[in-house]
Amino acid sequence: MKAIAITPGAPGAELIEFQEPEIKSPTQVKLQVLEVGICGTDREEVTGGRANAPQGSGHLVIGHEMLGRVIETGSEVSAVRPGDFAVFTVRRGCGKCEACLNRRSDLCYTGDYTERGIKSRHGFETEFVVDDAQYVIKVPESASSIGVLAEPMSVAQKAIDEAIKIQLARLGKIADEEWMAGKKVIVAGIGAIGLLAALALRLRGAEVTGVDIVEEDSRRPSILKRLGGSYLNAKKVAITDLDDRLGQVDFIFEAAGVPQLGFDLIDALGINGVYVMTGIPGEGKPVCIPGSDTMAQMVLKNQIILGSVNASTLHFEMGIKDLERAKNRWGNLVDELITTRIHFDNFEKALDFRSSDDIKTVITWK
Template identity: 35%
Template sequence: MRAVVTRPGEGRAWLAELDEPVVQAPDDVLVDMVRVGVCGTDRHVMARGFGPRQLPAGSDVLVLGHEAVGRVNSVGRDVRHLRPGDLVVPTVRRGCGSCPTCTADQADLCFTGAYRERGIVGLHGFLSERIVEREADLVAVPSELAAVAPLVESLTTPEKALRRIGNARAHLPLDGELHGVRRALVTGSGPIALLAVMALRLRDVETVDLARQPIDGPAARIVQDVGATYVPLAEVEMDRPQEQLGEFDAVVEATGAIEMAVPMIAVLARNGVLDLAGGGSGPTVSVDPRLFGSMVGRNLTIVGSVNANADDWRAAVRDLIAMRTRFGDAVDRLITHTFTFDDVDVAFERVPGQIKAVFDISP
């Protein structure tokens, strides 16, 4: 079968012929891939990788792709809840199998760091014609989500971020899933940031998105169309952002840029929470010690979140359905570019106006 592969550190991807996967274990499911997304993690894997455990055992290449949707082809004899024709989204992380969180189905909180991730660390990804996966690692999605289901994986990041924000405020005598979050800020204009904006608006939170893209760009239009406010970064003095932006009960930092994350501490209201949902990148920054003093005085919380657990995946499917109902075509407009296997040489390039690119593999 055809698959898009890379060798981490070589900085390129190419089309290869691999052996067909087969159902072996009784809980295995053979899945025909329908759509697979492209994201910055794929580019990182191609350029640098994530360490010596990168390649799957016995392979000298890694199949890319971790944002995917497929259709069940056939199932093992012990599969109970899936049948041929069902639409499914595969989860990404596989736990270490030994620590308390992984054995409790919370591999996103793995203590050992010995987890593996499809298309990222130690396991082939989904950018191929077919995959075999355990039933437990597949999430059923309704057929009407087929076109946008690769976004489920991206949405799990905001889902976990909001869960962490809610947990951090759970001690407050305030109602709601987010325990009194009335105003929130999201940083960034990529798929995760825009889905975070939608997730907050779905919960009727007044939301502001701060990003580099121009006010007349596609990301800004989506933000405005879902009832949030878009603020171009160029209009904000980042040494005193609170003067222009005001205060927020919660911030979801989705750029991964340290020069964006640190100033966001200043915009948090008392008992506010800053969730770092992006990786750490950017130059070394200096921090005014008074900023940390204000964290103490205002009872602020900073949390990092990565990956997601089963609850977050289910919440992502539920919310994606609700977003399409409430926000019309805004969800569909996140997918701006489509490719086929014939486009592998250009599909991983960053291009102006791109939000999410996907490979179309089969109907």
Template identity: 35%
Template sequence: MKAVAVFPKGREVKVIDVPEPRLRAPSEVKVRTLEVGVCGTDREVVQFKHGKPPEGEDHLIVGHECVGEVVEVGEQVKNLAPGDLVVPRVRRPCPSEDCLPCRTGNTDFCVTGEYTERGIHGAHGFAAEYFVEDVEYLHKVPRELREVAVLTEPLTIAEKALREVAHIQTRLPWKRPLPGRAVVLGAGPVGLLGAMALMRAGFQTTVYSRKPPPDAKSEMAESLGAAYVSSKQHRVEELVKQRGKADVVYEAAGVASAAFELVKGLAPNGVFVFTGVSESEEEELDQGELMKQWVMNNQVLIGTVNAAAVDFEAAVEDLRHFRTKWPGKVEKLITARHRPEDYAQVVNGEKRTDIKDILVFSRG
């Protein structure tokens, strides 16, 4: 079967032919891959800054954002049947008996770093015509979500972030009539899906991104009912004057300098959520002023990575809600569908489009 793989030793990216997988355990499910999303993590893998093949192999099949169709199930699988649509989770638990998160099904909080992630670290991904997965890591998706289900995994980033924010803010003993104000840093797919999730939760939401309007991202944000402010045109101080300080900042840009500049726009008692991974930047920060701000305002800064089963279930439910609330808008986040052979050109920018690029393996 066809698969898209990277070869770290030769620094190659190519479509290869590999054996079609078979069920090897009664709890496994064979899935026909329909679509695979391309994201910033793929760029890091292709640039060989991140990613690791399975032990003993010279290549890594990429792809961690996926929707597929069940074609075969093991004899112990009761809740899935051929024809069902599914999205797979990405991370698998580490082997350490001392890792309480992994032993309790919370691999997104693994403490050893010895986990595997399909398509990223130590395990082949989903950018192949078929894959086999244990039923434990698959989530059923309603057929009505077929055209947008590939967005489930990037939406789980926001779902986990909101879950963590809600838990953190139980530290505040009073109740508020509304969640308050939120600012999303970045207007890519993770940022726009995050804006939708924040608005669904009741936040007055602003998308703060570099590119001046009008463009596809600003138009999308505004069509959802979010405000859009360009960081190229308006400094953080101006953003605060226009929109007020943010009770929650959801960072989805992966640019350290922009993120720490925006910390100045966080409200007292607010929570700043980092989701991106940035390369080192030669930026001078006023560390004393930042420390003073965090202490004097009881602020919380957290990092969040990966997602749990509960976040995938929430994402599927929210995708259904988004399509009802904003008819046609979720579909427009996907700005191009490509052949698997185009993967390298999409990742390196030659064929990249405005918001979200998808690889199509089967129409299903």
């Protein structure tokens, strides 16, 4: 079968012949890959950036955002059956730490986890994949047109879920499962993950303001506004003025990966607010922050700032449910998050594609 692979540390990718996997355990599932999303991690890998091949292999099959169809299951599998749409999660735990032993590899203590298409385990940019059923999540047919968004949506879901759980733990009767309803929220960076976060937050009743540097009449702000959010161009509005403009901001979801913006946004966070960073910046220059003012603000306003990476199986499940809810509420608007589909024969075009209007480029394998 065909697969798209890289040599870690070297620029470029190639279409290779790869052995088709077979089910070897009664708990395994085999998927025919239908679509694989492209993100910044894939493009970083293709330029020689962070990536690790599996032990004993000189190459790495890339791809970690996927949608497939079940074609075969082991005798003990009941979660899915042939014909179902499904996705596999990305990270596999270290098998040693308390988090991984409790199916929270996203919180691994040792760092010895592996990730499909990223770290020491082949990914999904290929025709067929096999994995254990504990890593498979069924996608309802009604959400299959956007099922490839499950992985980036899971990242957004984890950040939102952790913010809500923090507020439930510390605010008690002041907060409940509906805590986001009516709250003012900033989503910084309205690419794929930011827009998916905005979508999930709007489903929870939050008042969402997106912040980015694209023009207001471009695709991404347009989708945000049709979801019921509002947009501010950071080129035209000072980040340090956001608190005066918006008032009490209860939650900030950062998905831009821009250090100066990330730290400047702390100024906008309100009393008892939670700020979750999900963007991972590349190497860059040091940034300046008003240390005394920022520290005093965080203490005096009881603010919490945390980082969030990857996601658990639960967050994949939550994300798929929200994608289905979004399809029911907004119809084909959600499909507009997938801006480009390119067949694997032209994978170079997909990996090289750059546009300010691009949200999610997908490589198709069917």
